[in-house]
Amino acid sequence: MARRREFDEDQLIASATQVFWSRGYTATSLQEIARRSGVGTSSIYAAYGNKWGLFLVVFERYCADRVALVRAAVAVGGSHREVATRFLSAIAEDCAGQPERRGCLMLNSLGELGSEHPEVRTIASRTNAAMELAVRSRLSNGKGGDDIDASSLAASLVAFSQGLIAVSRLGADDERLHRMAALAGSAVAA
Amino acid sequence: MARRREFDEDQLIASATQVFWSRGYTATSLQEIARRSGVGTSSIYAAYGNKWGLFLVVFERYCADRVALVRAAVAVGGSHREVATRFLSAIAEDCAGQPERRGCLMLNSLGELGSEHPEVRTIASRTNAAMELAVRSRLSNGKGGDDIDASSLAASLVAFSQGLIAVSRLGADDERLHRMAALAGSAVAA
DNA sequence: ATTATTATAGAATTGTGATTCCACAATCAA
C-alpha cells in the first residue's frame, strides 16, 4: 500500500448507480460515469478492472439496499393482511418516488442482462430469496404450523410487488399503484 | 415500385425478434441480425431506416402477439377464479417454455429502454391496457354491476402475471411457477 | 427494348467507447 485513493468510493458507486439505472448497462459509457463522478477512468479501471466489474459492485450494493428496504417495510409485523399491505405500499411508495419512472435497477438489469449473464441471475435470485424470507418471517404468527402456506404467500407477495414495479414503469400514476397495493393486500386472508 | 423485395419480411422480423429478445436492444448488432436472417444490411436499412426503426416493428409485433396470447388464454370464460387461474397458468406455461429463461420481450425492453424512450413506454402501456381489457371482459358475469371491481381485479391479475415473468427470469423451475399461478388464482374470490 | 425506380451486395466511412499506456504524484518502509 503506497498512495491512497483520492476518490470517495461511495460517491463513485452512487453516481454509477444513477447512470446504470437510468440508461441501462450497455448504453452507459464509462466516460459518462467518470464525468458525473469526477473520478478519472484510470482510477476506475485500477479499482474495478473493467466496466463489468464496476457494474457488479453497483448491482450487489443496490440489491442489498433493496433487501434492507423490504426488511424495514415489514419490521413492525402484524396480521398477514397488515404485513402484506405495508409491504406492497412501501414498494408502491418507492416506485412513485423514482424520477423518470425508472423502476428498480434489479429488475431492469435482469431484463437487459439476465439471459446472457448468469451472475446477474444469481445475484438477483439470492436477493429475491432474501426478500421472500424477510416477508415470511413477519407472516408467521409464531406458531409455525402454517409455514408452508406462509412461504408461498411471501413468494407471491414479492412476485406481485415486482408486477407493481413493472406497472409503475408503464407510467401508472401514484394513486393507481397505491390502489393496486391496497387491493392485493386486502385480498390476503387476515 | 420496381424491383420487389427478395427477403421474407416475416422471416426477418422473426430472426430479429430472437436476437433482440436474447441479447437486448443495445447489445444487438445489425450485423448479427443480418447474418442470422440472411438479409443484407442494406436491405434492412432500406426497409426500416435504422436499427431503432427495425426494433419498433419487432416490438409492436411482439406486443400484439402477446395480447393475442392473453385473449386466447381467457377465451373460454367462467368464474372469476377460473378465468384468473387459466390466465396465470397460461403465462406460467409460456415462461416455462422459453429458452434461457428469457422472459418476455416487452418487459425486458421496458427494463432496458423504458426510462429513456417514451415510445417504448407508450407501446407497452397500450399493450398492458389491452391485456387488462381482455381479462376484464371475461370476468364480468354479464351483469355489469361490479365492473369497477372487475377492472381492478384484471389489472392486478396482469400485474401479478408480470411478477411471475420476473420470477421466471430468476430461474424458478416450472413447478414453482405453476404453483404460484395456482395459488394466486385460487385466492381470487369465486 | 428502353427507362425509371427500387432492391441488394459488399466495401468504405465514421464515431464511439472500452481499454491500455505513460508520465507523474503521493505515500509507506527503510
Place this chain on the structure above:
DNA sequence: TTGATTGTGGAATCACAATTCTATAATAAT
C-alpha cells in the same frame, strides 16, 4: 532522503458496429 509501490490525469489504442456509398440487378411502365 531514497526507493518501491500504488493512484491519477490524460492521451493513445483498438475494435466494433451503425450507417452510408457505389455498383449492379431486377422489375414495372412506356
